[in-house]
Amino acid sequence: xxxYELALVVNAKIEDEERVxxxxxxxxxxxxxxxxxxxxxxxxxxxxxxxxQKMNEGYYYFIQFEADSTVPSEIEQxxxxxEKVIRYLCIKKDA
Numbered sequence: 796x797x798x799y800e801l802a803l804v805v806n807a808k809i810e811d812e813e814r815v816x817x818x819x820x821x822x823x824x825x826x827x828x829x830x831x832x833x834x835x836x837x838x839x840x841x842x843x844x845x846x847x848q849k850m851n852e853g854y855y856y857f858i859q860f861e862a863d864s865t866v867p868s869e870i871e872q873x874x875x876x877x878e879k880v881i882r883y884l885c886i887k888k889d890a
Contacts, residue, residue, distance in 0.1 A: 796861040797887055798833075801825075801870070804853040804882040807840055814854055817879040821858065821870075828869050830862030843881075853881050859888070 803821060805814050822832050838855035847853075867885045874883045 796831075797864055798859065798861055799830075799867055800886055800888055801858040801860065801867075802882075802884045802886075803856040803858065803874075803880055804843070804847075805856065806879050806881055807850065807852040807854055809879055813879060817877065818856055820877070821874060821880075824870050824873050825858070825860050825862065825866070828862065828866045830860045830866045830870075832858060832860045834859040847881050850881065 801821070803818070805817055809817075818835070822835070825832055836857040836859075838857065840852055841855050842852055843850065867887075871883065871885055874880055
């Protein structure tokens with residue numbers, strides 16, 4: 796099992812419930828493909844470095860998880876089409 800970190804920037808203009816639902820959907824994706832979520836860091840609302848889709852702020856989440864090497868690409872394919880997610884990045888952490 797490899798260790799990964801997924802950084803998510805979620806739309807700041809949505810309601811709290813929608814934001815929590817989006818985060819839970821991403822965690823469910825990780826579990827569905829055999830990964831195990833080890834930690835979720837909620838950085839809260841932050842100003843973006845540059846405007847994205849006419850937005851200047853977003854909610855930042857960092858999700859650490861363990862999974863096989865095929866899981867990150869599967870997760871990225873599904874996150875790419877989520878409307879509430881502005882940006883994402885999945886990296887493999889060094890052991």
